[in-house]
Amino acid sequence: MFYKKRLMTPGPTDVPPTVLSEGGKPVIHHRTPQFRKILTEVIAGLKRIFKTGNDLLIFPAAGTGGMESAVANLCSAGDVVLVASCGNFGNRWTNIARAYGVESDHYEVEWGASVDPKEIERRLSANPKIKAVFTTLSETSTGVESDIRTIGEIVSKTPAVLVVDAISGMGAIPMETDDWKADVVVVGAQKGLMIPPGLAMVSISKKAWALAKEAKLPKFYFSWENAQKSMTAEALANTPYTPSVSLIMQLAESIRLLEAEGLESAWNRHAKMANAARAAMEAIGLKLFATGTYSNAVTSVWVPEGVDGSKLFKTVRDMYGITLAGGQGKVKSSIFRIGHLGYADDWDVIAAVAAIERALAEQGYKLEFGKGVAAAEKVLFT
Amino acid sequence: MFYKKRLMTPGPTDVPPTVLSEGGKPVIHHRTPQFRKILTEVIAGLKRIFKTGNDLLIFPAAGTGGMESAVANLCSAGDVVLVASCGNFGNRWTNIARAYGVESDHYEVEWGASVDPKEIERRLSANPKIKAVFTTLSETSTGVESDIRTIGEIVSKTPAVLVVDAISGMGAIPMETDDWKADVVVVGAQKGLMIPPGLAMVSISKKAWALAKEAKLPKFYFSWENAQKSMTAEALANTPYTPSVSLIMQLAESIRLLEAEGLESAWNRHAKMANAARAAMEAIGLKLFATGTYSNAVTSVWVPEGVDGSKLFKTVRDMYGITLAGGQGKVKSSIFRIGHLGYADDWDVIAAVAAIERALAEQGYKLEFGKGVAAAEKVLFT
Numbered sequence: 001m002f003y004k005k006r007l008m009t010p011g012p013t014d015v016p017p018t019v020l021s022e023g024g025k026p027v028i029h030h031r032t033p034q035f036r037k038i039l040t041e042v043i044a045g046l047k048r049i050f051k052t053g054n055d056l057l058i059f060p061a062a063g064t065g066g067m068e069s070a071v072a073n074l075c076s077a078g079d080v081v082l083v084a085s086c087g088n089f090g091n092r093w094t095n096i097a098r099a100y101g102v103e104s105d106h107y108e109v110e111w112g113a114s115v116d117p118k119e120i121e122r123r124l125s126a127n128p129k130i131k132a133v134f135t136t137l138s139e140t141s142t143g144v145e146s147d148i149r150t151i152g153e154i155v156s157k158t159p160a161v162l163v164v165d166a167i168s169g170m171g172a173i174p175m176e177t178d179d180w181k182a183d184v185v186v187v188g189a190q191k192g193l194m195i196p197p198g199l200a201m202v203s204i205s206k207k208a209w210a211l212a213k214e215a216k217l218p219k220f221y222f223s224w225e226n227a228q229k230s231m232t233a234e235a236l237a238n239t240p241y242t243p244s245v246s247l248i249m250q251l252a253e254s255i256r257l258l259e260a261e262g263l264e265s266a267w268n269r270h271a272k273m274a275n276a277a278r279a280a281m282e283a284i285g286l287k288l289f290a291t292g293t294y295s296n297a298v299t300s301v302w303v304p305e306g307v308d309g310s311k312l313f314k315t316v317r318d319m320y321g322i323t324l325a326g327g328q329g330k331v332k333s334s335i336f337r338i339g340h341l342g343y344a345d346d347w348d349v350i351a352a353v354a355a356i357e358r359a360l361a362e363q364g365y366k367l368e369f370g371k372g373v374a375a376a377e378k379v380l381f382t
Numbered sequence: 383m384f385y386k387k388r389l390m391t392p393g394p395t396d397v398p399p400t401v402l403s404e405g406g407k408p409v410i411h412h413r414t415p416q417f418r419k420i421l422t423e424v425i426a427g428l429k430r431i432f433k434t435g436n437d438l439l440i441f442p443a444a445g446t447g448g449m450e451s452a453v454a455n456l457c458s459a460g461d462v463v464l465v466a467s468c469g470n471f472g473n474r475w476t477n478i479a480r481a482y483g484v485e486s487d488h489y490e491v492e493w494g495a496s497v498d499p500k501e502i503e504r505r506l507s508a509n510p511k512i513k514a515v516f517t518t519l520s521e522t523s524t525g526v527e528s529d530i531r532t533i534g535e536i537v538s539k540t541p542a543v544l545v546v547d548a549i550s551g552m553g554a555i556p557m558e559t560d561d562w563k564a565d566v567v568v569v570g571a572q573k574g575l576m577i578p579p580g581l582a583m584v585s586i587s588k589k590a591w592a593l594a595k596e597a598k599l600p601k602f603y604f605s606w607e608n609a610q611k612s613m614t615a616e617a618l619a620n621t622p623y624t625p626s627v628s629l630i631m632q633l634a635e636s637i638r639l640l641e642a643e644g645l646e647s648a649w650n651r652h653a654k655m656a657n658a659a660r661a662a663m664e665a666i667g668l669k670l671f672a673t674g675t676y677s678n679a680v681t682s683v684w685v686p687e688g689v690d691g692s693k694l695f696k697t698v699r700d701m702y703g704i705t706l707a708g709g710q711g712k713v714k715s716s717i718f719r720i721g722h723l724g725y726a727d728d729w730d731v732i733a734a735v736a737a738i739e740r741a742l743a744e745q746g747y748k749l750e751f752g753k754g755v756a757a758a759e760k761v762l763f764t
Contacts, residue, residue, distance in 0.1 A: 005408060012409045012627060023628055024406025026387060027394045027578045029705050060444045060580045061603065062623040068603045077600075100600040190624060196409045198442045198580045198626035218459075218482040218600065221443065221450045241444040242572060244580035245394060246405055246628075323411050 003321030008352050010140040010168050010298040010325060012190035012197050013342035015250070016257055019195055022250040030243050038252050039237035045255035046201055049170065049193075049263060050185055052177035054203045057227045060244040063167040063188030066200030068096050069222035070163045070184050074132050074208065076216040077101035082123050082133045082160070083108075084115040084151070086292065088141035088329040089165060093134035100217055105130060111142050111331060112300075114292030117150040124158050131211060132161045138169035141328040143300030143337060145173065145293045152181035161208045167191060171258055172270045172297045172341050183208040192266075192297065194257070194342040195250040270296040273340035273349045276376035280353040281338075283375035284360070284367045289335045297341045300327075302334065307363050309333050315359040322355050346380045385703030390734050392522040392550050392680040392707060394572035394579050395724035397632070398639055401577055404632040412625050420634050421619035427637035428583055431552065431575075431645060432567055434559035436585045439609045442626040445549040445570030448582030450478050451604035452545045452566050456514050456590065458598035459483035464505050464515045464542070465490075466497040466533070468674065470523035470711040471547060475516035482599050487512060493524050493713060494682075496674030499532040506540050513593065514543045520551035523710040525682030525719060527555065527675045534563035543590045549573060553640055554652045554679045554723050565590040574648075574679065576639070576724040577632040652678040655722035655731045658758035662735040663720075665757035666742070666749045671717045679723045682709075684716065689745050691715050697741040704737050728762045 007014045015023075028035050043056050050056065059065055071093075075081065078101065083093040085108040094104040105123055109115050115135060124130055133155050138145050148164055155162040161183035166175050170185075171192025177185050183205040190197035204212070204224060212224055220226070221241070230238040258266055274296035278288055281301045289300035303309035309326065313336055317323045327335040338356075340349055353372045360367060389396045397405075410417050425438050432438065441447055453475075457463065460483065465475040467490040476486040487505055491497050497517060506512055515537050520527050530546055537544040543565035548557050552567075553574025559567050565587040572579035586594070586606060594606055602608070603623070612620040640648055656678035660670055663683045671682035685691035691708065695718055699705045709717040720738075722731055735754045742749060 005410075007409065007411060009411055012411060012624065015409050020406045020408065022406075024402045024404075026402065027389065027397050027572070028387075029389055029391055029394060030579075032699070032705070060442060061447070062442045062625070064623040065443070065447075065603045071602075072600075096602045099602040099605070188624070190409070190627075196626065196628035197412075197624045198629060218454075220453075220478045220481040221447045221604075223481070241446040242394065242570070242579045243444070244578065244626075244629075245572075246578035247580060247626075317414070323414070 006322045006348060006351065008322055008324055008339045008344065008348065010191065010337060010339040010341055011188065013194060013339060014344065015194055015196055016254065016343045019250045019253045019257070022253045023196065023246050025249060027245050030239065030245055035245065036235055036237050039243070039248060042248055042252050042255065043237050045259065049255065049258065050177045050203050051175065051179065052203045054177065054205045055228060056201060056203045057224060058239070058243065058248070059200045059222060060198060061200040062197060063186065063200050064092065065222060066186040066188065066202050067092060067165060069202055069224065070186060071096045071100055071102060072217045072219040072222055073212045073224045074161065074163070074215050075100065075102045079103065079131050080105060080127060080129045082120065082130045084120050084133060084135040086113060086115050086136065086142060086144050086146065087111050087139040089139055090136045093165070112144065112289050112291040114144050115146050117147055117154055120151055121154045124154065124160060130160050132163055134163045137164050137166040137175055138173055138295040138297045140168040140298060143290045143295050143298045145295040147293065148175065148182060149180045156181040161211050168297050168341065169295070171266060173295065174267055177203055189247060189251065192342050193251065194254040195247055198244050199247050199251065270340065272380060273344060273346065274299060276346070276349050276379040277338050277340055277353065279379050280372035280376040284357060284372040297339070299338045299340065300335050301338070303336060304365060307360060307365050309336055312336060312359050312363065315362065316355050320355040320358065322352050324352070350376055388704045388730060388733065390704055390706055390721045390726065390730065392573065392719060392721040392723055393570065395576060395721060396726065397576055397578055398636065398725045401632045401636045401639070404635045405578065405628050407631060409627050412621065412627055417627065418617055418619050421625070421630060424630055424634050424637065425619050427641065431637065431640065432559045432585050433557065433561065434585045436559065436587045437610060438583060438585045439606060440621070440625065440630070441582045441604060442580060443582040444579060445568065445582050446474065447604060448568040448570065448584050449474060449547060451584055451606065452568060453478045453482055453484060454599045454601040454604055455594045455606045456543065456545070456597050457482065457484045458596070461485065461513050462487060462509060462511045464502065464512045466502050466515060466517040468495060468497050468518065468524060468526050468528065469493055469521040471521055472518045494526065494671050494673040496526050497528050499529055499536055502533055503536045506536065506542060512542050514545055516545045519546050519548040519557055520555060520677040520679045522550040522680060525672045525677050525680045527677040529675065530557065530564060531562045538563040543593050550679050550723065551677070553648060555677065556649055559585055571629060571633065574724050575633065576636040577629055580626050581629050581633065652722065654762060655726060655728065656681060658728070658731050658761040659720050659722055659735065661761050662754035662758040666739060666754040679721070681720045681722065682717050683720070685718060686747060689742060689747050691718055694718065694741050694745065697744065698737045702737040702740065704734050706734070732758055
C-alpha cells in the first residue's frame, strides 16, 4: 500500500518543499556580502517572530546547545537558579545546571500539569539569591504550556532573569518575548520554524547581558560575547565560527513563508489543529494526558487499556505513513503524542485521526469509524 | 559576463550535486529504524575514512564545537596541556583551553613554518604534568601541514593523549588515526568531506576515554559520555539530542562518493592539485607563504608588492566567479589562499590560476598570460 510520509511529531517536523529546495542549493561562503545579507535578513526576521528588540544569536547546534549557552553565559559555579519544570525538557535545565556546578532549586509539577506561577513567586521571595529562572514555553514531552506572561511579570520584579525554552513553541503558539519580559528565549530550528534540525537561536535582553557580564562559567563555542563581538559595523551579521550556511538559507525561506501567512494566522492555525485533535481523541473515548494548559503544538494522549502503545505507534508509522511520537521519560510507553506543528494543516490532522482510528480498531479497541474525524471536522469547519 | 560560481576556499567547499540534492530531501525522524540505519552506515564510513577502530561521535556544531568537546572532556581546571600551533587554528586550542581555566604550554612557530616534533618531545619531557597535546593536521590559515605520524610516535610514549584538529585535512590528505596513534581526531563537515557546514565529528581512543573518566570540566551538550551512552544494543547508532538529519543524509552520500573514488586516490588528487597550484604561483613570480611542509588542502601565497590583495580577491570572486580566501589573523591582508579541497578537480585549479593571472594583470602586475597555467598543466599532465 502506498502512503505519503507525514511527520506529525513535535519535531523534527515536515519541511515545506520550497524550504527543502533551499537546502539543495550550492553552499556560499560565509565571509561574503551575499551571505551576510541573508544572515542580516534572517536575524531581523527572527526578531519579528520572537517579537523582540533584543540581541539575537544563532549557533550551529541542537536546541539543547542553545539551552546550555544560557546556563554557561548567565551563571557562575555555586550560583542558585530556579527551574520550573513540567516534564522531560524542563528537567533538562536542571541537568545542565548541575553538570555546570550550578545549584538548581528544582520545582517540578506532576507531568501533565502546568507550572504554577505563584509557586515561582513564592520560591523567588524565599530565596533572593536565585539569579535566574529557567522554564519551558511548550513542554514537548507532556503537551503542556506555561503561562510565560504571568511568570515574566513575576520574575521582572526581581533581580533574576527569566530564561524560556521556546524550542517547540516559537512560530506555533504565542510567544511575546519583550511584552512578556522574557530575558532569554531559546529556540530550535526543526519545530515551528519548519527547517531541518541543526540551528539554535537565542535572544538576550539587556538585563541578561548585565548578568552575563558577571558570569564566570567557562564557555567558548557557546560564548554569547564572542558571538556578539563578531557583529561589527562592517559586518552587521556575522558569526565567530563557520555558520550552518544551508540551514540559514532554509531559515530565510521559512521565515518568508511564516510571514506570508502571518504569525498570528499561524498561531490560529495551530490552535485550530490542536482543538480538533483533542476533540477527536476524546470523541473516540481516549483520555488526554495534559491536565494543565494544553499546548497547541502537540497533543498528548493516554494509550487506552488493552492497546499496545508501541504497536499502535509503529502501525500508524510503518503501515499508514504517519509518524507520531511515543512518550518520553517516565511516560515512555503509556502515552502517545500527535505533533500538529509547523508545516501542517487541517487535512493532516484529519488524516492522523483517521489513521489512529484504524490502528486502534486493528488492536480490537471498540470505536465507531469516523467519530473522531467528525469531531475534528466540527472544530475545523467553524 | 557569466561565470559559474566556484568555491575555492579552504572551507566551506563546493558540495557535489548528488550531495546537495540529499539536502533537499524530506526530513525523517531521528528515532526511527530508517534514520538509525543511515547513521550506522555514516559512523562506519567515517571510521574507514578516519582509519580508526576507535569510537566516533557526531555533534551538530561547527568544527570549533568538536575542538571544545576535546578540551572539556579531557581536562580539569588547572591541568596543563601542550598546544603545538602553527597558525590561527592552532591558537584556537589555547584560546579554548584558557577559557576553561586549563593552562596551555603554548608552543607557536612562526606562521608559515610547521611545528617541530622534537620541540614537542622536549616540552613533554620537561613537564611530565602535561595531560594532552593539541595540534593541527592541516593549518588552514597558513597552508602548512604537521607531521602527525612523528608527533604520535612521541606522544604515545608518554601518558599524554594526542588531540588532532583534522578539520580541513580529513578526506583530502593522509590521516591514519590508529597507525599514527592520534587519540582524538576532530573533523568538520564542510572541507574534504564535501557537505555543507554544521557537523563536528570526533574519534576517541581508549587512552583518551581513560583520561576523560578523570576529567572534571563541566560539559553537557558536548559530553562524550552522554553521546556514547545513547548508543545502546537496540540503537547502535543514536544521539542524545536531535541530530542534524539532513546533514547526516548528505554525509552518507559524500562518503559513498569518496569511497567510490577511493580515499588514497582522493589524497593523490589533492596532492596533484596542490603541486600544480604551487608551481603555477611560482611560475608567475609569486612567493609561497608556507616555509614548512605544504598542506595539500590549501595553498597560501604572498600578495606581491604593488598589488592590493583585497582588490585581487574581490575581482576574482565578483568578476570571475571564483571565491578564494584572504589571509587570517596577522597575515589578513598580506596573503591570499587557494583552496583545492573536497569537490575540486584539475580544471578548477587551472581556472583559478587563469583567473588569478587575469586579476593580477588588471592591477598592472607584470606577467605573461598562460605561464602559470602552463606550469600547472605540466604538473597535472604527468
